[in-house]
Amino acid sequence: MDRRRLYLAAAALLAAGCTPTALVHQWRSHEYAGRPFDRVLVLAASSDTEVRRVYEDAFVQELAAMGVTAVAAHAVIQADGEVPEERILQAVGEVRANAVLTIRMIGKDPKTGAYSPPPLQPGTKADFYAVYQVGMIQQTPPQPYGFGVYTLETSLWDAKDESLVWSSTSQTFQPYNAATIAKELSDVVVRALRQQQLL
Numbered sequence: 001m002d003r004r005r006l007y008l009a010a011a012a013l014l015a016a017g018c019t020p021t022a023l024v025h026q027w028r029s030h031e032y033a034g035r036p037f038d039r040v041l042v043l044a045a046s047s048d049t050e051v052r053r054v055y056e057d058a059f060v061q062e063l064a065a066m067g068v069t070a071v072a073a074h075a076v077i078q079a080d081g082e083v084p085e086e087r088i089l090q091a092v093g094e095v096r097a098n099a100v101l102t103i104r105m106i107g108k109d110p111k112t113g114a115y116s117p118p119p120l121q122p123g124t125k126a127d128f129y130a131v132y133q134v135g136m137i138q139q140t141p142p143q144p145y146g147f148g149v150y151t152l153e154t155s156l157w158d159a160k161d162e163s164l165v166w167s168s169t170s171q172t173f174q175p176y177n178a179a180t181i182a183k184e185l186s187d188v189v190v191r192a193l194r195q196q197q198l199l
Helices: 003-015 049-065 085-094 128-138 178-195
Strands: 021-028 039-045 069-072 099-115 143-158 163-173
Touching: 021 178, 039 049, 039 085, 049 069, 049 099, 049 178, 143 178, 163 178
Parallel strands: 039 069, 039 099
Antiparallel strands: 021 163, 099 143, 143 163
């Protein structure tokens, strides 16, 4: 996607009021009645080592800001590709985690749309050159654009018995910048976990 199409896609998403990353579903186990978790191992499932590191580090940083001790799996498991279950369980013991937080992608859907800028409203504070520039970039409305919607699943597990305590699905628009998306997702998820009194 060239710069012009990227600009139009971003403008369209903003005009539609779409948030970059949002939870679309969450579930909490009614059977869990334990204390909030305070030591978490963060484990991202990705064949891309760099993506794995980016997501794990983003969650560790966000959890730490909430006062939770968190460790990125890549910091204790130096391995590329799929990690055996025994090694993950060993890592849980090594960092004395009482919970494991997993992140994985479960869907990728291509989308298309078309964008036309709304007319200026009376009293609008606008830069005339910006309005002119958008008109020059857009040329003939409406301009078609393409983007992807990624669905991610984040789950929290009790390390003691490996039971699922909480899970969520979230959607984000095409992640041109993995670090930005990881930061947004970690912020949304950690706040939701705090509201559920699981952290």
